[in-house]
Amino acid sequence: MEMENRWIHGKLKDSIGYDRYLHSVRVMETCIDLAKHHGYPIERVAIAGLLHDCGRLLDKKKILKLIKDFDIILDNMVKNNEELIHALLGEELARREYGIEDEEILNAIRYHTTGREDMGSIEKIVYIADVIEPNRNFPGVEDIRNMAYKDIDKSILHSMESTIRFLIDKGSLIHLDTIKGRNQLLKLKR
Numbered sequence: 001m002e003m004e005n006r007w008i009h010g011k012l013k014d015s016i017g018y019d020r021y022l023h024s025v026r027v028m029e030t031c032i033d034l035a036k037h038h039g040y041p042i043e044r045v046a047i048a049g050l051l052h053d054c055g056r057l058l059d060k061k062k063i064l065k066l067i068k069d070f071d072i073i074l075d076n077m078v079k080n081n082e083e084l085i086h087a088l089l090g091e092e093l094a095r096r097e098y099g100i101e102d103e104e105i106l107n108a109i110r111y112h113t114t115g116r117e118d119m120g121s122i123e124k125i126v127y128i129a130d131v132i133e134p135n136r137n138f139p140g141v142e143d144i145r146n147m148a149y150k151d152i153d154k155s156i157l158h159s160m161e162s163t164i165r166f167l168i169d170k171g172s173l174i175h176l177d178t179i180k181g182r183n184q185l186l187k188l189k190r
């Protein structure tokens with residue numbers, strides 16, 4: 001277990017760089033905190049948090065090559081949007097290079113950027129931990145951080161809405177998974 005962990009940490013550091021690696025460790029720790037608080041499986045949530053950005057390779061040429069090698073299908077939305085590509089590539093790298101077979105962990109990596117409808121517990125924890133890890137300091141983060149421990153669905157709803165606003169202000173496309181996820185949580189709240 002120890003050995004395996006050290007191997008994962010080393011490989012991750014080399015492929016995504018030290019700063020992004022430190023972010024990943026903070027997300028892992030936030031995931032563990034949230035899992036303890038909400039009574040979710042700690043080990044699985046921790047590994048999902050650690051690996052969630054494993055697709056953000058420093059080597060940009062390698063990203064395109066791996067997308068081809070792994071036959072990853074990019075829809076129109078994801079094409080040319082590296083922000084969304086890293087989550088899809090991350091899932092395949094976790095499966096093929098980090099030996100992860102647990103589909104819930106793989107889904108947590110795949111959907112961590114956009115979120116989606118019907119998210120599972122591990123997906124929810126990783127999604128929100130990425131948003132609230134201690135170094136995040138966008139306006140409103142403190143509210144979302146507190147909310148994540150009281151009502152995780154509500155915190156995800158607010159986070160999706162803040163992402164949607166951010167993307168509109170930037171003039172970016174918005175992935176339908178985010179819209180659908182937001183609509184579902186909004187209906188649930190009523």
Ligand code: DGI
Nearest residue numbers: 053081083112113114130163172173174175178
């Ligand atoms: O990988 P991280 O930086 O830790 O965080 P992330 O995976 O949530 O990526 C954040 C970026 O993804 C941020 O620049 C906003 C962007 N993003 C999130 N949802 C969407 C999106 N971009 C587009 N175009 N469409 C989305 O729906």
Ligand code: FE
Nearest residue numbers: 052053112113
């Ligand atoms: Fe990410």
Ligand code: FE
Nearest residue numbers: 023052053130
């Ligand atoms: Fe991240």
